[in-house]
Amino acid sequence: MLEHLTVVTHPLVQHKLTLMRDKDASTNSFRRLLREISQLLAYEITREMEMTTRRIQTPLCEMDAPVIDGKKLALISILRAGNGLLDGVLELIPAARVGFVGLYRDEATLQPVQYYYKVPAGLEDRLVIALDPMLATGNSSAAAVDLLKKSGARNIRFMCLLAAPEGVARMKEAHPDVPIVTAAVDERLNEHGYIVPGLGDAGDRMFGTK
Template sequence: MTEHLTIVTHPLVQHKLSIMRDKNTSTASFRRLLHEISQLLAYEITRELDMTTKTIETPMETMDAPILEGKKLALISILRAGNGLLDGVLELIPAARVGFVGLYRDEETLEPVQYYFKVPENLEDRLVIAVDPMLATGNSSAAAIDLLKQAGAKNIRFMCLLAAPEGVARMKEAHPDVPIVTASLDRCLNDKGYILPGLGDAGDRMFGTK
């Protein structure tokens, strides 16, 4: 992948996203839709995985069949909302290794504060896909990618549900080598750092918290 930002305009993605944006959509429906949309986004972000061949026997004959090459990829959830995307992607790629980066946003400074970090070994040999539904200011996402690079990751992609122009610009400045795949590039951030028109707080809507 070479483009810094890929917006997945597939009709099913856009339809499901519109339902998720609706403030009247229930927690259960929101969670289910996030699970479904994550698989559609994962299909896009894994489009150019490295391939090799393996000789197999079909019921009819021997063939050189295409298979994934290299170590199992690593999925990294940026807690807590990242788990909503993680579950769907894991269903698609069940052999993936999984890691977690815990960051929360200081409400005064809007800067990320780390509280948890646990990732698979040999990140330098894996495709690493970091997932978080919202790319808002980009500060937490950029900090998470910093931590992953410090842990050895070299081939990183970032998958989110919504992105704000400010967050995309921040990520491009901090990590121009990390492609972003999202379902929508929204208009802007408000003064509290929330995406507009957005869908509110993804974690709260997913878990039914306030």
């Protein structure tokens, strides 16, 4: 079982994150780096997937070879920025089922407002990985996990690029059974609910809408 919080300190992850933090990084570079770093994080978050064996024939002999057990996992993108992580993880696990949770943050209250929800069937039998680059206040992430649990999900993990201590604490309080995998836990949130030092608005930087 993964710990509640795993910070991936691999040199490639940290190097790519630094390039993404740079305010002068182009939209194209930011998008490419996000896709690359999502694959590196995916290696960690899928490390303990259940395995079984299958009898296969190699060019030399038969063998019992390891394969992933159970139903295909489900990747849940928390819109819109979650799609940046989704693209990379799908390249790594192309057979995964995909769902979407649409939440936006009310800038006055910093509380999440739902506007879209569509997820695969059979979540109770799948490993469900929720994807959102920024775990800031944790309110949207906790709300998304609430919705996934209502849909039957029991084995949920949360993958993000950056987290704030406040967001980690909020998620641990709301969903202590959901492990978090991230590339870094930054210092704090500012008065607008943005992660500091952070990298700005991940969605704006990824889609060029800043």
